[in-house]
């Protein structure tokens with residue numbers, strides 16, 4: 001895929017041919033140039049769609065009425081293709097079917113690159129894409145299903161009317177939900193049995209001379225097997241040649257992918273909304289497990305390593321800690337451990353100021369999204385950062401949840417979700433259990449979102465506002481703040497370059 005600052009129309013008829021059916025196997029990568037804005041929008045929207053697929057998949061029976069209704073709504077919200085006829089007229093102010101198909105095609109390839117990097121990511125991506133495909137294939141008319149099969153060279157032999165007649169009884173007894181009339185009406189396909197192992201295993205088809213006789217409505221199983229095989233091979237190839245870490249052309253992908261937060265949780269919105277005295281109580285009530293874990297580790301060890309300080313520091317900034325509060329918070333904790341006040345001022349205060357955009361490049365760093373926490377920089381020994389649902393051993397996670405008084409059945413539900421790699425859904429379940437609600441009512445994608453939703457639910461934020469006026473007067477005394485000298489700051493910045501490298505002190 002090429003990237004440029006301008007968006008261009010598709011090149012050549014072969015690209016147009018890709019869109020003559022609303023569904024595709026994504027066999028050919030897009031060859032056009034796309035703008036970075038489009039790149040970001042497409043990636044984020046497909047990710048949203050796949051997250052909805054994941055969410056609905058654990059909440060409802062796949063293909064149940066609710067499942068189909070909600071997925072259909074998300075399709076049309078996000079402008080992904082559903083219509084079987086191409087037609088290129090725009091609905092007033094809307095997106096044409098052609099543009100939707102193009103978006104479907106390109107966005108699939110963008111996420112394919114992002115999700116080819118590890119086994120976990122590949123598995124998650126394949127599962128969601130398969131579920132998405134199943135829904136879309138099921139939504140096609142019989143004619144469009146056949147068109148799709150032919151277009152993709154899945155030309156299975158149709159069983160002749162005579163053969164169907166001679167095998168009628170056997171087809172009825174071996175295929176689920178068929179009667180004499182439906183056998184006559186339905187098309188049956190002869191497929192080599194090794195291509196239909198799922199149906200053979202569940203004894204849903206008639207077998208004869210190495211062929212499985214598959215009724216039209218079961219052909220989706222064969223198509224899905226094919227799609228799974230193609231996608232898994234394609235991801236392995238992408239990992240070898242095109243993963244973002246191997247190919248600098250794709251670096252914007254990582255930026256935008258990790259930056260998908262759904263909402264901006266920057267400091268400006270919440271500044272000054274909490275007091276330092278509230279943090280201990282809030283960590284138990286409203287912090288997601290990752291931040292609760294970091295807070296506990298900080299209080300116990302009076303220190304956090306680089307990854308933990310970044311993750312927790314930016315989260316605290318996002319929930320409303322001012323720079324002065326942050327300095328006081330980190331300083332008071334670190335001096336209880338092995339770092340004396342002088343060392344803190346020299347080695348750490350600058351980095352806190354940097355985090356708030358007051359030093360160096362003056363970048364206003366934003367808190368990490370769940371995706372960033374889950375996908376990057378896994379914790380090693382002595383680290384407390386990361387996502388406990390993703391990075392903790394299940395046994396340790398279980399103990400942690402027991403300590404936090406989560407019920408045994410709740411723990412089982414969470415562990416099931418973790419086993420299925422639905423880490424954010426596991427976190428959402430933790431939210432529901434610890435807030436005593438049946439449905440969290442939001443789709444979690446950010447630790448700060450967790451905090452905000454928790455506060456809304458607990459007391460609409462009244463508790464915070466009530467206390468902050470009292471506490472701000474006593475705690476925010478600038479005389480207590482020790483800043484490094486300008487000379488020290490400048491030297492440190494020159495030596496260390498940026499925030500990330502500055503924080504690498506262990």
Ligand code: SF4
Pocket residue numbers: 288289290291369370373374386387388389390423424427445446447450
């Ligand atoms: S899912 Fe997100 S908010 Fe929850 S623990 Fe993991 S990183 Fe934190």
